[in-house]
Amino acid sequence: MEVTRTNFKDSLSTVYSAIEEADFLAIDGEFSGISDGPNVSALTNGLDTPEERYMKLKKHSMDFLLFQFGLCTFTYDQAESKYVIKTFNFYIFPKPFNRTSPDTKFICQSSSIDFLASQGFDFNKVFRHGIPYLNQEEEVQLREQYEERRSQSNGSGNPSYISPNPNKGPGSVPEEHREYIGRVDNVHLLSYRFPKGLHVETLETEKKERYIQISKVDDEERKRRERQKQEREQEELNDAVGFSRVIHAISKSGKLVVGHNMLLDVMHTIHQFYCVLPEVQNTHHLYMNTVGFPSYDTAQEQLHEAGYDAFITGLCFISMANYLGTAFYTRYNASLTSGVSARLFLMRIIDIPYLNISGPDLQPKRDHVLYVTFPKEWKTSDLYQLFSAFGNIQVSWIDDTSAFVSLSQTDQHLQCSTSLF
Amino acid sequence: MEVTRTNFKDSLSTVYSAIEEADFLAIDGEFSGISDGPNVSALTNGLDTPEERYMKLKKHSMDFLLFQFGLCTFTYDQAESKYVIKTFNFYIFPKPFNRTSPDTKFICQSSSIDFLASQGFDFNKVFRHGIPYLNQEEEVQLREQYEERRSQSNGSGNPSYISPNPNKGPGSVPEEHREYIGRVDNVHLLSYRFPKGLHVETLETEKKERYIQISKVDDEERKRRERQKQEREQEELNDAVGFSRVIHAISKSGKLVVGHNMLLDVMHTIHQFYCVLPEVQNTHHLYMNTVGFPSYDTAQEQLHEAGYDAFITGLCFISMANYLGTAFYTRYNASLTSGVSARLFLMRIIDIPYLNISGPDLQPKRDHVLYVTFPKEWKTSDLYQLFSAFGNIQVSWIDDTSAFVSLSQTDQHLQCSTSLF
Structure with missing residues (x-):
């Protein structure tokens, strides 16, 4: 279901009851860009700590606009033994509410806009009919x-x-x-x-x-x-609070929310519809848990429309859960649901798979990782050569003149530091 | 004529010959926003010097995107005693050219986007089919x-x-x-x-x-x-240089270019298609002088489409020139054309009507202007009261706690400084 400013008020009760009845929710966002500074490989270094990744995204990614929000609600129908799926595609735009309301500025990144344009994204729908919103302040x-x-x-x-x-x-x-x-x-x-x-x-x-x-x-x-x-x-x-009301409803529902590579989606959602992001990641207060009219057919691909991406994510989640033999996501196992930890996947971090919202982060051993500086002419092959005696290595570039080098045989790290420095 | 990436290459010879044959040109741009910081009244203080106005716009306005460029060419047909008018509406977007080309970031201001959206501006045409460009560097x-x-x-x-x-x-x-x-x-x-x-x-x-x-x-x-x-x-x-080729042609033609409130258009044009703007306004090197298929009818208003605005501006210019009795803009008076000074209107400056590109700026007397500071609770009426003994005054706000106060009777300024300070 496509939701714009035009039909938002009339759709709201449908959205609310879909969230209310759901067993779990899937979300996805589309943004006007990703990074206002570093390129993607610098933004997502393989040896970032969760704090570093969070702070980099907070610094370089929050001035872009989340302008499409996909919500997919999944409700298990016991009698029919199948999921009832409702998908909503919200178009979002901070249209100034009145003469004194904030005149939001947001950045667009040409490559992101070009990518969405090539996927047939409808910018006119966003800018002409996007639903407004306010954060709590x-x-x-x-x-x-x-x-x-x-x-x-x-x-x-x-x-x-x-x-x-x-x-x-x-x-x-x-x-x-x-x-x-x-x-x-x-x-x-x-x-x-x-x-x-x-x-x-x-x-x-x-x-x-x-x-x-x-x-x-x-x-x-x-x-x-x-x-x-x-x-x-x-x-x-209420009109001015607009789309934020949907986010409030998701948050209040306490339901399981699934997403793919969801860190950026969650950060944008908090930043745009709640409040300024905290300095370190104590996002525990926003413990969002989330779930149809089958409006999508997997045969007709509409990838990178937020609603479709949320839909696909939910399907993957169901398959995965079925594969693992757990049925914790059905309403008949609600007690299990509350035991699910809130985890956000950390893309391209070698040894920390997720950011843990509901507890302390993983602390992997990193004593086989060396911080190496070198002249700016050096390439990855120069590092391979330098460390050739130590077997396979993994290079995570920091900038032109420094990188993390991970040795594969961790027992060699002491030897290595001795011989090199 | 609407020009996008799709028909740009085929249209270029038409554009070139229109510029070539024209007696004068009119231009207009549409932007993704105006100010990334100060509101309009702070950005355009009534007592700005040309330098101050230029520097403020350079600082706060150049990160927006000029995404529609209107060009209207006017050629006088001696035999028919009428103007032949050709109008071009270029949609512009910095689509990354290849993997190593710059990934431009630009700001959007919600109020500007909302305004253009309400005028039926087609953002999909910009983002899907905009013509790319490169600056000289x-x-x-x-x-x-x-x-x-x-x-x-x-x-x-x-x-x-x-x-x-x-x-x-x-x-x-x-x-x-x-x-x-x-x-x-x-x-x-x-x-x-x-x-x-x-x-x-x-x-x-x-x-x-x-x-x-x-x-x-x-x-x-x-x-x-x-x-x-x-x-x-x-x-x-050539494809990558794209729309900049049109700007080069306008510049090389040496023809008279007219526009309305054109300072921002000229600054964006230089910034986007030529080079970084100089620190002070020595834009003398870009002495752009600029001319149909009558594609617009004044009866059918299409205000705020760049091509239409350029068209209307050209019509105003012709009427004004006719009224003044000068025919310097016809090709038969080319010698006069070269004598026209390059002037850019300075919006909302009380006593300096234009920025002079071809010579020194006007230096109005300002010894009747006072710089006044006060508590932040003060309103314009408090300033009126304070200066009530000095007749009518004009207040130009700088920020919450300071303003320029212009006395209308300039001979009173010495008295005033004595009694106040």
Whole structure:
């Protein structure tokens, strides 16, 4: 199911119940780029520690935009002995909400954009119809703006205007604004004449022209209008929070979330829809666990559409779990589900397969790894030659003049350090 | 006329002759954003000097992408007493040319993207079919790459391989590569057996698989193939330089170029298609002067499509010139054309209407302007009150705690400084 700003509000209950009924969820994101600095091999050195990998991605990858989010919900149907699968493809864009809302800047990387374009990605759908979002801080700010406006408005029976600062006499009103201020003052006087029976509201036409509407109303009507206005404001706030509501629902569900190579997806999701990423990876507070209308057919490949990728990931997960003979992901084994650790695959790290969200990271032995510096003309073959006496080696480049060299026979490392340095 | 990567090569001769025959040209650009930091009022302070304005735009505006370039050529038809107008709308995108070419990153500003989206701008056309480009430095680098490869190839009758470094014995060849190196060595041997009659070439299949093609050829055939290859390489180079070729043609034509609020367009054009912008505005070296198929009808508005905006700008220019009674822009008054100064309008600067490319900038008197600092709670009205004794003032905000205050009666400034400080 394709979800844009146009049908988002109507789809939300469908999304919520899909998450609610699911046994597990699969997610995937598409981004406007990967690295604003180092190339991929420098960004993903084979001997990064989980902290280093996390900090590199935080520094070089977070200014790109996650502009498509795929969610696939998997629910096991006991009677039919098959999975019911619902797939959602959300298009996401930080359309400024109003004149004071943040005007987000994001980076695009030509190679990533070119890759997505070659896969038929629809950028017009993102930029014209993407669903907006707010992170938690922005949501709080917007809520406070509304509350401040409300406390200044006629909730207490007073007309809605900000009283002029008594310390500033009319002398501070510049010549060209006097006529306008005079007109506003008439409203002021009106409010004295109708202390309880006036409803004052600032409205905007479709052409963004603002005007003040003053109606003479009785107490009951005034209260009814206030309620209406509050409901409208709440709806506006919900619209602004937008796609973040889906992420909140996933997070609250506590369900198992699976993904492929998901570190970047999880980091972008937190960064864009929750909060600034912490300095070290203590993402434990976001313990997201996650699951159809079979809208995809594996015969018709739509790789690199986020929803399809999430769908495929879920299928792989089911096959893998079946292969391993565990049925922990069915609702009838929910107790097992809670025992699953939250792990994020670490791409291209030689000896640490995953980042552990629910506990301490693995600490592999690395005493067979040497840090080597050399002239910048050196190539991998020069390192092979230098270490030729030590059997096969693995070279992880750091930059032009340094690399990690892993010896395959770990008992030789002491000998090696002696003979080399 | 809409020009994308698909029809660019075929359209180029049409574009060149339109520029060639034109009396003057109008240009316009569309960008992915305007400011990566300050808001518009801070970016365009009313009391900026031309240098300050230039430096601010250079710092905060150049990381956005110029992704649509409108060119409109105007040619006066003496016989018909009317203008022949040709309009071109170029879609532009820095698609990486090959594996070693620059992977450009550019910023998008949500409000700008949203604005263009609301005007029906086609982002898919930009990202899927945009014309690539290189600046002069990148063009030189690519040319050198080609020349280096050529000097290593069989232009001199030697087979095209890089001879292995004699200082490195076979001992440096790792186990897993020995079999491959052995095979390559056979090629090496072949070349000794056929010292003049071999043509060796690395080719790539459509699936990007690379292979080496070795053909036994006579001397004439070898030279013919070399020539073919050089022509192919020259064409590849031209394709990579891409849209920059249009800018070179405009620049070389020496024709009058008009635009509206053109400072940003000119700066982006230089930055993207020529070179890094100089530290101070000595853009004199790029003295661009610039001219139909009437593809636009003023009745059908297509505002904010770059080609249409350029078209409208040209029409305004003709009306204005007619009104002033000058006919300097017709080809029959070419001598007058060369006397036109190159001026770029400076938006929202109170007393310096334009940046002068062809001479020194205007130096308006500013001894009635005060630099004022104050607590961050102050508003414009507080400044009006403070200066109420001095008649009307104009406030140009710098930041939260400082502003320029221009007094309208310049003879009061000394009095004012005495009484205030």
